[in-house]
Amino acid sequence: MGMQINTNLAANNTYRNLNATQNDLSKSLEKLSSGLRINRAADDAAGLSISEGLRSQVGGLTVAARNAQDGISVVQTAEGGLTETHSILQRMRDLAVQAGNDSNNADSRKAITTEVNALKEELTRISSSTNFNGTSLLNGSASADGTLKFQVGADGTKASQISIDLNKADVSAIVTNLDGGVTGTGTEFTIDLAEMETATDGVSFTTVKDGVTTTVATELLDAGTDSKFTSVDEYATALRKDAAFSANFTVAVKKDDNGAGVGIVVTAKDGGELTETANAATDLFTAVAAGANSTGGLKFDTAAGAQESIKLIDAQIQTVSTARSELGAVQNRFEHAINVTNVAKENLTAAESRIRDTDMAEEMVKYTRSNILSQAGTAMLAQANQSTQGVLSLLR
Numbered sequence: 001m002g003m004q005i006n007t008n009l010a011a012n013n014t015y016r017n018l019n020a021t022q023n024d025l026s027k028s029l030e031k032l033s034s035g036l037r038i039n040r041a042a043d044d045a046a047g048l049s050i051s052e053g054l055r056s057q058v059g060g061l062t063v064a065a066r067n068a069q070d071g072i073s074v075v076q077t078a079e080g081g082l083t084e085t086h087s088i089l090q091r092m093r094d095l096a097v098q099a100g101n102d103s104n105n106a107d108s109r110k111a112i113t114t115e116v117n118a119l120k121e122e123l124t125r126i127s128s129s130t131n132f133n134g135t136s137l138l139n140g141s142a143s144a145d146g147t148l149k150f151q152v153g154a155d156g157t158k159a160s161q162i163s164i165d166l167n168k169a170d171v172s173a174i175v176t177n178l179d180g181g182v183t184g185t186g187t188e189f190t191i192d193l194a195e196m197e198t199a200t201d202g203v204s205f206t207t208v209k210d211g212v213t214t215t216v217a218t219e220l221l222d223a224g225t226d227s228k229f230t231s232v233d234e235y236a237t238a239l240r241k242d243a244a245f246s247a248n249f250t251v252a253v254k255k256d257d258n259g260a261g262v263g264i265v266v267t268a269k270d271g272g273e274l275t276e277t278a279n280a281a282t283d284l285f286t287a288v289a290a291g292a293n294s295t296g297g298l299k300f301d302t303a304a305g306a307q308e309s310i311k312l313i314d315a316q317i318q319t320v321s322t323a324r325s326e327l328g329a330v331q332n333r334f335e336h337a338i339n340v341t342n343v344a345k346e347n348l349t350a351a352e353s354r355i356r357d358t359d360m361a362e363e364m365v366k367y368t369r370s371n372i373l374s375q376a377g378t379a380m381l382a383q384a385n386q387s388t389q390g391v392l393s394l395l396r
Contacts, residue, residue, distance in 0.1 A: 011384035018377035028367035031358045038356050047355045054352035060154025061345040068338045071150040075331045078137040081130035082324050088119045089317045096309040099300035112300045127171035140170040152337040164330050168323035174316045179297045209272030216244045232261030
């Protein structure tokens with residue numbers, strides 16, 4: 001190889017290697033100082049995409065766990081109101097049993113009625129005052145269908161939600177049933193229970209007041225071809241949820257001696273006479289008695305009335321018991337959902353960490369190697385620059 005001074009290949013080669021070493025050293029310093037293996041997309045494009053997806057899931061699960069905790073709080077708030085409702089109904093039942101004894105005189109029965117009326121007023125207050133963050137829970141107005149949905153997963157799928165059904169927790173409906181369903185004269189409809197599975201479409205109610213006719217159709221209670229109503233109570237609840245119906249009518253369930261619903265009593269809020277119904281789909285209403293009286297409600301003036309009141313109260317106690325058991329089951333679901341969410345969050349965080357975080361020990365080894373190479377490269381560059389100094393001896 002000839003002696004040249006314009007092009008120092010050894011120095012150029014050393015400089016190129018030193019640049020690469022300095023670049024590696026800079027990256028190692030960045031990773032060691034940030035703790036991240038991926039500081040920019042260029043560090044690992046595929047890894048960045050995967051880790052961002054995992055990170056979004058972790059964030060979603062974190063919020064989902066809080067949502068589930070809120071769901072538990074809602075359930076506990078609702079059950080708190082139902083616990084007192086249970087206590088009040090039990091006290092009413094004790095009073096009804098007491099009233100069933102003819103050893104009570106008129107004043108005694110009047111005192112029993114006074115206490116029961118006060119307890120009903122408290123039930124009304126509980127139904128209107130029990131709320132969570134402004135959402136009423138026990139008066140049937142929580143949502144259009146009586147259910148509240150909670151996002152307990154990180155995905156936008158149905159499996160990521162849990163619903164709380166508050167239809168059976170409608171304390172205002174319990175008060176209505178205890179009052180006999182209506183406060184005045186309504187129209188009684190005896191329902192053909194065999195038709196309940198198919199009777200959904202075409203039902204309408206018409207009332208006439210001072211020559212003005214008002215007709216409300218409720219065919220949209222169920223959009224499907226098969227009814228979701230399996231009981232008179234469920235059908236009456238759906239009517240109360242229908243905005244058009246509830247704006248013009250009230251409905252109560254007529255019970256048999258065993259407390260089972262056999263019909264409904266509909267009353268026009270404007271005091272008008274309910275003159276006809278139409279049902280294009282089925283013969284849901286097999287008997288219509290115009291001007292029927294209220295279903296009566298709680299009565300303690302006779303022993304027979306007290307016995308009927310016991311049956312009515314028992315039916316309401318069963319309704320509250322069912323509602324509380326369903327709420328308890330949902331609370332257990334929330335607790336399990338939180339546990340599953342926390343485990344998933346932990347595992348996804350570990351996966352995201354393996355992709356994105358720096359292995360400090362491994363990176364320190366790389367840093368030490370690059371640091372030594374940098375020092376050696378600098379020394380060798382100095383030597384390479386000195387290698388052409390021998391040309392000067394030829395020029396003397």
